[in-house]
Amino acid sequence: MRKTKVSINKEKLHASSEVLRAIAHPLRMKILEFIDQNEEINVNKIYNTLGLEQSITSQHLRILRTAGLVNTQRDGKYIHYSIDYGKIEESVVAIQRFLH
Amino acid sequence: MRKTKVSINKEKLHASSEVLRAIAHPLRMKILEFIDQNEEINVNKIYNTLGLEQSITSQHLRILRTAGLVNTQRDGKYIHYSIDYGKIEESVVAIQRFLH
DNA sequence: TTAATACTTTGCAAATATGCATTTTTTATT
DNA sequence: AATAAAAAATGCATATTTGCAAAGTATTAA
Numbered sequence A, B: 001m002r003k004t005k006v007s008i009n010k011e012k013l014h015a016s017s018e019v020l021r022a023i024a025h026p027l028r029m030k031i032l033e034f035i036d037q038n039e040e041i042n043v044n045k046i047y048n049t050l051g052l053e054q055s056i057t058s059q060h061l062r063i064l065r066t067a068g069l070v071n072t073q074r075d076g077k078y079i080h081y082s083i084d085y086g087k088i089e090e091s092v093v094a095i096q097r098f099l100h
Numbered sequence C: 001t002t003a004a005t006a007c008t009t010t011g012c013a014a015a016t017a018t019g020c021a022t023t024t025t026t027t028a029t030t
Numbered sequence D: 001a002a003t004a005a006a007a008a009a010t011g012c013a014t015a016t017t018t019g020c021a022a023a024g025t026a027t028t029a030a
Helices: A011-024 A024-038 A042-050 A054-066 A087-097 B010-024 B026-037 B041-052 B054-066 B085-100
Strands: A070-075 A078-081 B070-074 B076-084
Touching: A011 A054, A011 A087, A011 B010, A011 B026, A024 A054, A024 A078, A024 B010, A024 B085, A042 A078, A054 A070, A054 B010, A054 B054, A078 B026, A087 B026, A087 B085, B010 B026, B010 B054, B010 B085, B026 B041, B026 B054, B026 B076, B041 B054, B041 B076, B054 B070
Parallel strands: none
Antiparallel strands: A070 A078, B070 B076
């Protein structure tokens, strides 16, 4: 239990839970893991390698994008996805700071 | 990006997402925070202090219990809740190990 | 043993998330 | 300009989660 009471503001609490919710899905975790393991990866590679539907993949990528967990960069007709490690670290730290 | 490809087994991936899903809810985060700040806390205190419905509180506590995030100990008609810090740490480490 | 308190469980409606097929948008190629 | 490929967005059915009220269980106290 924490000795010094730190009141966490509501916005941050909510923001953290948004990020966590985005991570907390089996498919999205798989996708995140795959992006992590392959630098400069495009959507095609993601759904073909993981054996997912294109539209489902795109949907989940949108959720990850909205949560700020991944960044995109267009290269011609391809869109490369990469992980925003800062954001991940941030949310992990948030949990740790929140409960320790 | 990770250099050494570590294949994370599916059970662990799924287990992690279960725990994260349990954490990733504004109300549950509030409850977790409150339990963290008050050692030996009972359900009454939780929902009265946080201004929640009794049954809703109980429901979310069940979710936290099932996920293994909190432990309970009955003391007469009161049930004391405490946080399983090991489990929290475990899931945080899981994310970090999973993506770094 | 009756009543009261603390907590859990259940049933159900409303909200949200998910999966899938289809359409749309963007860019490259011919 | 027409076609093709990559990715996003949309519409809709199904599944899951949530909140709430009511009923059930356990323990204490009168």
